[in-house]
Amino acid sequence: xxxxxxxxxxxxxxxxxxxxxxxxxxxDVANKLEVSKAATSEMxxxxxxxxxxxxxxxxxxxxxxxxKKTALHVIRRHRIWELFLMDVLGLSWSEVHAExxxxxxxxxxxxxxxxxxxxxxxxxxxxxxxxxxxxxxxxELPDCVSLQLCEVGKNYRLVKVIDSSKELMNYFTEIGLxxxxxxxxxxxxxxxxxxIIQVGNDSFNISEKIxxxxxxxxxxx
Amino acid sequence: xxxxxxxxxxxxxxxxxxxxxxxxxxxDVANKLEVSKAATSEMxxxxxxxxxxxxxxxxxxxxxxxxKKTALHVIRRHRIWELFLMDVLGLSWSEVHAExxxxxxxxxxxxxxxxxxxxxxxxxxxxxxxxxxxxxxxxELPDCVSLQLCEVGKNYRLVKVIDSSKELMNYFTEIGLxxxxxxxxxxxxxxxxxxIIQVGNDSFNISEKIxxxxxxxxxxx
DNA sequence: CTTTAAACTTAGGTATTCCTAACTTAATAA
DNA sequence: TTATTAAGTTAGGAATACCTAAGTTTAAAG
Ligand SMILES: [Mn+2]
Ligand SMILES: [Mn+2]
Ligand SMILES: [Mn+2]
Ligand SMILES: [Mn+2]
Numbered sequence: 001x002x003x004x005x006x007x008x009x010x011x012x013x014x015x016x017x018x019x020x021x022x023x024x025x026x027x028d029v030a031n032k033l034e035v036s037k038a039a040t041s042e043m044x045x046x047x048x049x050x051x052x053x054x055x056x057x058x059x060x061x062x063x064x065x066x067x068k069k070t071a072l073h074v075i076r077r078h079r080i081w082e083l084f085l086m087d088v089l090g091l092s093w094s095e096v097h098a099e100x101x102x103x104x105x106x107x108x109x110x111x112x113x114x115x116x117x118x119x120x121x122x123x124x125x126x127x128x129x130x131x132x133x134x135x136x137x138x139x140e141l142p143d144c145v146s147l148q149l150c151e152v153g154k155n156y157r158l159v160k161v162i163d164s165s166k167e168l169m170n171y172f173t174e175i176g177l178x179x180x181x182x183x184x185x186x187x188x189x190x191x192x193x194x195x196i197i198q199v200g201n202d203s204f205n206i207s208e209k210i211x212x213x214x215x216x217x218x219x220x221x
Numbered sequence: 222x223x224x225x226x227x228x229x230x231x232x233x234x235x236x237x238x239x240x241x242x243x244x245x246x247x248x249d250v251a252n253k254l255e256v257s258k259a260a261t262s263e264m265x266x267x268x269x270x271x272x273x274x275x276x277x278x279x280x281x282x283x284x285x286x287x288x289k290k291t292a293l294h295v296i297r298r299h300r301i302w303e304l305f306l307m308d309v310l311g312l313s314w315s316e317v318h319a320e321x322x323x324x325x326x327x328x329x330x331x332x333x334x335x336x337x338x339x340x341x342x343x344x345x346x347x348x349x350x351x352x353x354x355x356x357x358x359x360x361e362l363p364d365c366v367s368l369q370l371c372e373v374g375k376n377y378r379l380v381k382v383i384d385s386s387k388e389l390m391n392y393f394t395e396i397g398l399x400x401x402x403x404x405x406x407x408x409x410x411x412x413x414x415x416x417i418i419q420v421g422n423d424s425f426n427i428s429e430k431i432x433x434x435x436x437x438x439x440x441x442x
Numbered sequence: 443c444t445t446t447a448a449a450c451t452t453a454g455g456t457a458t459t460c461c462t463a464a465c466t467t468a469a470t471a472a
Numbered sequence: 473t474t475a476t477t478a479a480g481t482t483a484g485g486a487a488t489a490c491c492t493a494a495g496t497t498t499a500a501a502g
Binding site: 095102107 | 324329
Binding site: 045 | 478479
């Protein structure tokens with residue numbers, strides 16, 4: 001029912017809403033989608049009329065159950081496509097997102113179930129993000145911690161990567177970081193809170209900012 | 222550059238143009254796309270302004286080189302997706318077209334080349350229709366004849382099926398007709414110009430109308 | 443050669459989606 | 473508490489893509 005634009009707005013609001021600290025503002029959405037605040041204000045009012053979110057002018061917005069269901073539906077398609085593009089067609093970490101951003105709006109329920117089946121009903125996408133099932137339920141994943149919280153001397157498995165930029169994803173690929181890759185935490189520099197990790201035979205210094213994009217589970221030998 | 226709507230109009234006009242007998246009219250396009258003649262008239266004027274076709278009011282239209290290039294670009298994406306959906310995901314003859322009709326507008330050049338590579342640079346789609354290459358060149362295919370012209374007693378290989386309706390495609394699947402399937406022409410009834418063919422161990426009577434959708438190449442034993 | 447019917451276009455309208463500029467409301471700082 | 477600034481909305485406008493109804497042009501009969 002929703003158009004491509006509406007799906008992108010609803011998905012953006014869902015993602016902004018996941019930060020429980022602050023409510024979602026018109027400006028947040030406008031920045032995320034790179035459209036004017038005026039366009040956002042209009043769209044938000046339309047989505048409110050259509051029952052996808054609750055909205056009080058000049059106050060924040062929050063998705064209704066219907067809105068959340070729609071968002072998870074789009075996210076399911078996005079993540080299944082990303083996994084498919086990477087695992088089957090061999091695209092790289094930095095390439096999948098842009099393609100999925102479009103395909104997520106062009107895929108019937110029928111086709112997405114075929115893809116899901118082909119991939120063996122996967123639980124996570126190539127960044128380690130959970131894939132909602134066809135009813136909109138997010139799978140429970142084991143707890144993981146950001147690199148900042150990983151302890152020196154221990155071994156970890158990379159289970160999630162926040163996709164903040166193409167450049168960053170390319171850098172991770174370059175240094176050999178991929179999902180489920182084992183790494184060892186060599187040391188941490190208190191000077192700038194950066195962490196030195198060993199990936200295979202090489203070691204790399206990861207800045208505090210970049211560390212917050214990498215999530216690990218401790219390896220049980 | 223063209224929008225989804227424009228791509229569909231341009232593709233429709235290209236396909237109507239392939240009949241060399243008559244020029245393409247507004248009504249033809251309107252019927253094909255199931256939109257009003259008014260909407261078609263407006264769109265055709267816009268496409269003319271934008272250089273995709275030549276148009277004289279109340280006379281016919283014909284695509285420019287730019288228009289043909291655009292049409293072949295869309296057709297390439299459509300046919301590659303159809304092949305992919307059938308060969309890789311296992312959709313049926315009757316299911317692929319509807320999905321491809323949408324995906325054809327949502328696929329970057331980069332992605333379509335990846336798909337093409339994955340499929341081994343195929344020359345034909347699941348209906349036996351040629352797939353234009355990335356420069357818009359249609360591959361040359363061996364001559365084939367419709368079932369009406371196939372001779373009684375001879376063996377043939379099915380090389381092309383005109384996709385006229387889901388119902389018909391399902392019927393073909395049911396009776397075991399698939400691309401490259403071998404059939405034997407058993408007899409022809411002059412009463413209604415229908416043809417009896419043998420597929421595997423079973424024989425079927427194919428009406429004259431349906432015969433015109435099936436194209437064969439004589440089998441050289 | 444007219445008349446008439448079919449084909450085609452224009453007029454006028456609706457709905458989306460987006461923009462900039464102007465204005466209003468809320469939050470903040472003096 | 474008031475002024476100022478930041479946040480958010482409305483006004484007005486453009487482009488796309490549709491529609492129905494009314495008019496125009498062309499083609500076909502008579
Ligand atoms: Mn993504
Ligand atoms: Mn998107
Ligand atoms: Mn098709
Ligand atoms: Mn299409």
